[in-house]
Amino acid sequence: MQFDTIIRDGTVVTASDTYASDIGITSGRIAAIARDLPADSARTLLDAKGFLVIPGGIDVHTHLDMPFGGTTSSDDFETGTRAAAFGGTTTLIDFAIQYKGQSLRQALDTWMKKAEAKAVADYAFHCIITDVAAAQLEEMGALVREGISTFKLFMAYPGVFMLDDATIFRAMLQAAKHGGMICMHAENGGAIDVIVRRALAEGKTAPKYHALTRPTTAEGEATSRAIALAEMAGAPVYIVHLSCNDALEKVREARDRGLPVYAETCPQYLYLSLDNFDAPGFEGAKYVFTPPLREKWHQEKLWQGLARDTLQVVSTDHCPFCFKEQKELGKDDFTKIPNGGPGVEHRLSLIYSGGVHGGKFSANRFVELVSTAPAKLFGLYPRKGTIAVGSDADLVVFDPNAEQVISAKTHHMRVDYSMFEGIRVRGLPKVVLSRGRVIVQDGKFTGRAGAGEFIRRQTFSGPAM
Numbered sequence: 001m002q003f004d005t006i007i008r009d010g011t012v013v014t015a016s017d018t019y020a021s022d023i024g025i026t027s028g029r030i031a032a033i034a035r036d037l038p039a040d041s042a043r044t045l046l047d048a049k050g051f052l053v054i055p056g057g058i059d060v061h062t063h064l065d066m067p068f069g070g071t072t073s074s075d076d077f078e079t080g081t082r083a084a085a086f087g088g089t090t091t092l093i094d095f096a097i098q099y100k101g102q103s104l105r106q107a108l109d110t111w112m113k114k115a116e117a118k119a120v121a122d123y124a125f126h127c128i129i130t131d132v133a134a135a136q137l138e139e140m141g142a143l144v145r146e147g148i149s150t151f152k153l154f155m156a157y158p159g160v161f162m163l164d165d166a167t168i169f170r171a172m173l174q175a176a177k178h179g180g181m182i183c184m185h186a187e188n189g190g191a192i193d194v195i196v197r198r199a200l201a202e203g204k205t206a207p208k209y210h211a212l213t214r215p216t217t218a219e220g221e222a223t224s225r226a227i228a229l230a231e232m233a234g235a236p237v238y239i240v241h242l243s244c245n246d247a248l249e250k251v252r253e254a255r256d257r258g259l260p261v262y263a264e265t266c267p268q269y270l271y272l273s274l275d276n277f278d279a280p281g282f283e284g285a286k287y288v289f290t291p292p293l294r295e296k297w298h299q300e301k302l303w304q305g306l307a308r309d310t311l312q313v314v315s316t317d318h319c320p321f322c323f324k325e326q327k328e329l330g331k332d333d334f335t336k337i338p339n340g341g342p343g344v345e346h347r348l349s350l351i352y353s354g355g356v357h358g359g360k361f362s363a364n365r366f367v368e369l370v371s372t373a374p375a376k377l378f379g380l381y382p383r384k385g386t387i388a389v390g391s392d393a394d395l396v397v398f399d400p401n402a403e404q405v406i407s408a409k410t411h412h413m414r415v416d417y418s419m420f421e422g423i424r425v426r427g428l429p430k431v432v433l434s435r436g437r438v439i440v441q442d443g444k445f446t447g448r449a450g451a452g453e454f455i456r457r458q459t460f461s462g463p464a465m
């Protein structure tokens with residue numbers, strides 16, 4: 001058998017197994033997994049001795065080239081997918097936003113155009129629905145059939161994205177009917193709005209008030225309501241960017257009852273806390289995203305949630321805005337700071353470092369959290385998310401012991417600060433392949449803009465997690 005590439009002598013790590021093997025790649029797919037594949041049977045040999053070989057990371061929550069808060073997120077589909085690749089992530093699921101009065105199709109067309117000539121690695125879309133009338137409900141089925149099988153709805157941001165319970169319920173019924181799933185931004189936007197107005201009236205305008213006006217109770221309440229609505233609709237629900245123990249407990253209770261309820265958290269909630277707002281001057285704006293940072297004790301609960309499968313996925317909610325000129329829009333009023341933070345590049349290293357080296361879970365669970373569970377939940381499995389014959393050769397040769405201090409000086413995201421500045425991580429990608437092509441090798445980018453493909457996702461296939 002002839003191969004395009006053989007990855008030799010690596011330790012293959014999937015969500016379930018760890019074993020020594022070579023991997024043979026042909027036409028972008030994994031063609032053989034066996035020991036001692038003949039060296040002369042491939043044009044390219046990649047030596048993985050001493051390293052792990054893991055499936056490419058899948059980040060199911062990014063916002064590239066997204067207009068928000070009077071500006072646009074600073075990474076586009078080229079710089080964002082490139083930075084992701086440096087960090088070992090080979091597939092992104094971004095969000096196409098339907099604005100008021102638009103069809104869902106218009107949203108999808110707009111985001112397809114943003115991505116197609118630029119993405120260096122594969123991508124898919126969820127659709128954010130902000131305006132749900134009969135026509136849009138009708139369109140949901142068509143989108144699911146075209147591979148957009150998940151829809152994000154907001155219980156926060158009144159007047160911009162927020163939907164009422166009846167609308168959410170209708171959308172859940174419709175998603176369930178077509179094999180789709182609702183991804184929920186769960187915060188009680190109405191209550192938060194009242195607290196925010198009161199803070200502003202009292203002259204509390206600094207960045208930290210973004211966090212202090214969004215209590216954990218607001219996230220817990222909305223998470224509970226989202227779960228109740230989904231239960232009544234007979235629909236699965238996926239809670240995005242879960243940040244605190246209040247919400248975690250609601251998810252745990254629902255899962256204990258056997259409901260198809262899933263949730264993700266993000267590295268910022270595992271590594272950062274309200275303490276970050278002690279940064280001097282306006283620097284706290286670097287940590288303004290939603291839900292906000294919480295008291296430090298929530299971090300340990302979230303790590304436990306990952307280890308115990310209350311949380312199934314780690315995504316990034318990568319939504320970068322530069323400190324200069326973008327975050328500065330809110331210098332005198334925290335409500336004008338564009339919400340979001342950069343993180344797409346460091347997810348794998350942060351989770352391997354804190355999770356596996358930190359003794360919280362195994363390397364297999366790490367793979368499950370950053371690749372396999374995202375693929376299964378979002379209709380990409382087994383094409384992506386595992387190492388198996390026939391799967392896409394999205395692979396990462398991962399050095400489990402290489403160290404790096406994260407810094408904006410060396411990162412590849414198009415943003416002028418890092419949320420994780422100064423944090424030392426252990427575990428770094430060495431070689432990254434997207435459908436068999438090496439796109440990053442030893443810190444050098446070897447990919448090409450436009451090489452990434454849109455991936456049609458399958459429907460939600462039930463509570464297989």
Ligand code: URP
Binds near residue numbers: 063185290317319341
């Ligand atoms: O602050 C955040 N998270 N910005 C991105 C939009 C969202 O709610 O996910």
Ligand code: ZN
Binds near residue numbers: 185240
């Ligand atoms: Zn959100």
Ligand code: ZN
Binds near residue numbers: 061062063
């Ligand atoms: Zn988001």
